[in-house]
Amino acid sequence: MTQSDLEAAQPSKPRAGRPRSAESRRAIIQSAMHILQNDGYAALNIEAIAARAGVSKQTIYRWWPSAAFIVLEALAADMPEQETIAPDTGSLKGDLLELVRTTVRALAQRRGPVYRALIAEAQADPRFAEAFRTQLMEAHRGVMRAILGRAQLRGESPFDTDQELVADVVYGPILYRLLNGHGELDETFAFGLVDAAIATVRYRETAATRRAAEAAE
């Protein structure tokens, strides 16, 4: 979590000294996103961000550990609340279709390059990996859990469904295609994924068998 979240978390604390410049913060984030959109992540370095934002490098380093955190903050700010984005069509298949198609479409368009870059960054920077996972990935997975929770209440899904596995089955292949580029992120893929997810929810033979076997030991 960025230090810059402090003020949001504790707006009451009247810390001494000159307060953080909201204008600089905004300029930095906008500068970073502009460079990202126009020149790509490879061109996104602190010096360029600072120059374009009319800000000193020191000011950036004071609040963000690296450029990736700035992008993360911008994305997280855009990220609406779970309730807002979790579709609620009345059926599991409907919810999943809505979710997967939206996700896949966003990644096939402008979101793709950003997510690819941030995930790459996370492989080299454990601090960022942590922030990325908790602030973005968990939000996505939370949507899946909400959908599956509702499906369980409706009786569409067994009470002991492995929600984590289902979330992996949905998001894993999407990430896989996004990063590896061996297949399209299109409608056909979205339909197939939904089928796979539903099939996974219903079919639990091996797991049940194995649990029984383990219980017998």
Add this chain to the structure above:
Amino acid sequence: MTQSDLEAAQPSKPRAGRPRSAESRRAIIQSAMHILQNDGYAALNIEAIAARAGVSKQTIYRWWPSAAFIVLEALAADMPEQETIAPDTGSLKGDLLELVRTTVRALAQRRGPVYRALIAEAQADPRFAEAFRTQLMEAHRGVMRAILGRAQLRGESPFDTDQELVADVVYGPILYRLLNGHGELDETFAFGLVDAAIATVRYRETAATRRAAEAAE
């Protein structure tokens, strides 16, 4: 494809001049892998590889575009033929279990960091992405195809099974956990994945319906 494959591909052409030093090639690859294992991918740069290999930087640049390609060459050399690694237990579930457990185990141990780094690298370098996909990922997917092909012959899997989707359902979640770190790469996960894959093979309702609908348009 690396330039260094030229000699393997065309051993007959006896170009003039001093031939490539096999010793330097070996030293470079070993140096790279040593640094990778001991200091991590972040420390893997051409200067360090050259210094440790007792080789000039020019020699490296002559044969590899970047450090990632050296690692890729090392991994690809280790990669056995498909027939060798594709398990053949007689049943789809048996093959999948064998494959997934082996894969997950390898990634949970020493292979993990290397694959994470190379996939990250691929996001920033399209040339490397291409090489990585064709030389490593396709080999993995080929194993899946071989297993599914045999399952179809045995009647365990419909003739119109979407092999690509099933491969995605298996490898996607593995990659997801490897890169995102939200869950363990363990036996339980492997069993769950196999279930999901088999469920996907059997359940094709949505896809069939959709195809029919599309045909009706």
Add this chain to the structure above:
Amino acid sequence: MTQSDLEAAQPSKPRAGRPRSAESRRAIIQSAMHILQNDGYAALNIEAIAARAGVSKQTIYRWWPSAAFIVLEALAADMPEQETIAPDTGSLKGDLLELVRTTVRALAQRRGPVYRALIAEAQADPRFAEAFRTQLMEAHRGVMRAILGRAQLRGESPFDTDQELVADVVYGPILYRLLNGHGELDETFAFGLVDAAIATVRYRETAATRRAAEAAE
């Protein structure tokens, strides 16, 4: 002259607002001298002084133009009145010996590094050069003048002795050795210098000749 001398010079003027904190002033000077003694002049910067003094940077900048001025103020405060330090042994040679030995000894020990640093600073900052010359160097030269003045009254020195030249002959070589480090600042050197000074006082051939020659033109 430092702004901080204002209050000393004009204690009557009761300017409005909160008066200057004597405690802060003391803390700043002590902090500066502590850093200077322990970490050297290179480590003496405003931020370090402020941090150690528990004072804001602004408070320092309000009263001193740079760190060098703080040190100068500390040294000038230590500097006793001329009458106090000008030796009066009854003979020119005695006075000179006393003065030179004291000076050389002080510079060979703790005063050396401070003077070296301040003189260096003066080369880059004309304002400080002016302050340093008038507040420290002139005090030293005044001692010489006092000694030479007494020698003239005693008849030990010609009435037209070039006091400035003699002061240069005494202090110049000391400074030279202090800054250049080609020779020791020891007793032998002190004796030699006194001889040179006395010789200079007595011998005025060239100057007299030249003046005569110039007058003839």
Add this chain to the structure above:
Amino acid sequence: MTQSDLEAAQPSKPRAGRPRSAESRRAIIQSAMHILQNDGYAALNIEAIAARAGVSKQTIYRWWPSAAFIVLEALAADMPEQETIAPDTGSLKGDLLELVRTTVRALAQRRGPVYRALIAEAQADPRFAEAFRTQLMEAHRGVMRAILGRAQLRGESPFDTDQELVADVVYGPILYRLLNGHGELDETFAFGLVDAAIATVRYRETAATRRAAEAAE
């Protein structure tokens, strides 16, 4: 001593690798001197030198520890051999006058600021102090020794004259006025200095007395 003297010292050694670029070396030195003459020593930093020379910072750091060393190299290159610059008029007074007037005149004009800056630099950097002393100051003192040596051969100076002291009496006051700015570096000063030096050569009472006293102990 700069590493860049290596090639001059050992032109025969055919070291491996790309040889040092003579053009870059020249461009760097010229760039440094240009900045020094036009913008002053305060503006002389590595980045500016590199930019103006069309050279990378690394290339400068490879060969010189700091900007001061570049200037020193330029000055030392200009410094003619001792025999060339040591005046030989036939008399001690003539030689001294020639030397002192030349020196004082040069420092009063363009050499002054450079020497002031380098001497200041030497106070903060022991490595540079050493280089400055051995490469420049010793050359100057060598001239004095040559003059005094000849004077001794002619019988103008006692055989036991303390050459070091006389050199200090000549150069010390010059340095003093240059750095402290309390007096002019003009002809009058030059004449006075020569008188002081000659007086010092002739008058050795205290030293002789003291040596006798010490011998008696």
Add this chain to the structure above:
DNA sequence: TAATAATCGAGACGGTACGTCACGTCTTGGA
């Protein structure tokens, strides 16, 4: 047996960005 040609080690080169330091100024709330 030479000439030609490609490789090798060493290492210097221009270049880009890094993350840090200290500067001197500014903006708060409080004394």
Add this chain to the structure above:
DNA sequence: TCCAAGACGTGACGTACCGTCTCGATTATTA
């Protein structure tokens, strides 16, 4: 009006690697 706290834009630092470029030396094929 001063004070502490501390954020700000500025400018330079010295370092790390990048990918390219000479060097002299080595090792093959070709003439």
